[in-house]
Amino acid sequence: RAATRGLASLTLASLTINTIGKRSVRRARPALDQVPIVRRLGRQPITTSFPSGHAASAAAFAAGVALESPAWGAAVAPVAASVALSRVYTGVHFPSDVLAGAALGAGAAFAVRALVPTRAGSVPPA
Known part of the structure; x- marks a missing residue:
């Protein structure tokens, strides 16, 4: 359940960031002059800079997992x-x-939780 919630959160975040977020702000990426060559990516991204889709996806997955299972959330948080x-x-x-x-x-993870309550948040049948 935690992984499924994490994937749903990641999907929502990725779709939102890449369709609305990056197209509405259109911020140029930082200049690479001050970045040592060994730290640069082999292939530079071609999309706009704001907001970071990678950070959004990683945080969405980690937050989604944590909302369902705090222990697993703590395990994936350092990776995110x-x-x-x-x-x-x-x-x-x-x-x-x-x-x-x-x-x-993280907001996407909370939006997914609002749509599909966590097991702990759902009310058992009477």
Whole structure:
């Protein structure tokens, strides 16, 4: 259930960010002048920078999992944080892109929870 909730959250976040988010802000990516060559990606992204889709997807999955199973959520949270931080480290996003993406991803997880309550939140039949 936790993985299914995480995937549903990731799907909602990804669809929203890549169709509405990136097209409405159209922020250019950071210049790579200050990023050492060894930290740069082999292939640079061609989409706009704001918000970070990777950070949104990672945060959505982790938050979705955590809403269903806090223990599993704690296990996947460091991976999600690593994905988000790597976007700044490699120079493809500004920190604000990543923070906004992570916030939108977490919001997607809560939206999924509003549509499909967690097992703990559902009321047992009388």
